[in-house]
Amino acid sequence: xxxxxxxxxxxxxxxxxxxxxxxxxxxxxxxxxxxxxxxxxxxxxxxxxxxxxxxxxxxxxxxxxxxxxxxxxxxxxxxxxxxxxxxxxxxxxxxxxxxxxxxxxxxxxxxxxxxxxxxxxxxxxxxxxxxxxxxxxxxxxxxxxxxxxxxxxxxxxxxxxxxxxxxxxxxxxxxxxxxxxxxxxxxxxxxxxxxxxxxxxxxxxxxxxxxxxxxxxxxxxxxxxxxxxxxxxxxxxxxxxxxxxxxxxxxxxxxxxxxxxxxxxxxxxxxxxxxxxxxxxxxxxxxxxxxxxxxx
Numbered sequence: 001x002x003x004x005x006x007x008x009x010x011x012x013x014x015x016x017x018x019x020x021x022x023x024x025x026x027x028x029x030x031x032x033x034x035x036x037x038x039x040x041x042x043x044x045x046x047x048x049x050x051x052x053x054x055x056x057x058x059x060x061x062x063x064x065x066x067x068x069x070x071x072x073x074x075x076x077x078x079x080x081x082x083x084x085x086x087x088x089x090x091x092x093x094x095x096x097x098x099x100x101x102x103x104x105x106x107x108x109x110x111x112x113x114x115x116x117x118x119x120x121x122x123x124x125x126x127x128x129x130x131x132x133x134x135x136x137x138x139x140x141x142x143x144x145x146x147x148x149x150x151x152x153x154x155x156x157x158x159x160x161x162x163x164x165x166x167x168x169x170x171x172x173x174x175x176x177x178x179x180x181x182x183x184x185x186x187x188x189x190x191x192x193x194x195x196x197x198x199x200x201x202x203x204x205x206x207x208x209x210x211x212x213x214x215x216x217x218x219x220x221x222x223x224x225x226x227x228x229x230x231x232x233x234x235x236x237x238x239x240x241x242x243x244x245x246x247x248x249x250x251x252x253x254x255x256x257x258x259x260x261x262x263x264x265x266x267x268x269x270x271x272x273x274x275x276x277x278x279x280x281x282x283x284x285x286x287x288x289x290x291x292x293x294x295x296x
Contacts, residue, residue: 041227168213231268
């Protein structure tokens with residue numbers, strides 16, 4: 001991985017663990033598919049899925065991400081200039097075959113998951129040994145949700161993944177337009193301060209990095225890099241609930257501010273609940289936001 005060195009430490013010193021590529025592309029695909037939810041937060045649906053006689057190809061992997069968005073994953077052992085175009089070709093096929101995909105989701109994950117597929121944001125994830133600067137530029141020119149993920153193998157049992165580029169579908173509205181949208185969404189709140197609080201959280205989360213994508217669901221708004229790092233629920237009368245991927249066991253929980261919701265049902269994803277009531281709470285939560293962003 002670019003700029004990363006891994007060392008094995010012992011009492012007698014340190015030894016560098018040299019990075020390497022897989023022997024064949026199928027090795028990368030098999031490893032990711034076997035652990036797709038852990039590695040990409042995507043539920044695995046199918047491998048080498050045939051696209052029929054018209055398209056005449058096979059999608060490497062099909063999946064469904066944590067927000068319900070359809071996902072195509074394409075793999076390359078090393079650098080391959082065609083991986084993005086190939087993935088976009090299959091992404092177009094996917095959008096044209098929604099019913100077929102929903103049947104697949106129903107068969108694998110059940111009727112509830114099939115009824116909640118988020119077609120506003122289908123995604124392409126390209127996993128490869130490396131990407132060129134032209135690849136990174138290309139994904140920024142497409143109005144699709146595309147993630148470029150570089151892999152490296154270390155030793156016999158270590159895998160490294162690095163997000164090289166992550167672009168959401170479409171063009172994000174200017175910051176002022178986003179402010180108006182958030183204000184409109186909160187205009188019917190009995191407490192107008194909650195609308196301002198929601199805007200402040202939106203600004204902070206989007207400002208954590210260039211690769212932050214925002215996904216709208218009915219029950220929550222997700223902020224993601226390769227996977228969700230924060231989910232914001234609609235404002236309540238006196239508080240705003242944010243769920244983070246930060247590990248609650250590594251946080252000094254404060255009653256009325258942070259709570260471990262591991263195993264408890266709630267909208268969105270993440271086991272750390274943050275309760276925001278005032279702008280001061282947003283400031284207090286920023287270290288938690290950054291920790292969750294870094295973990296994603």
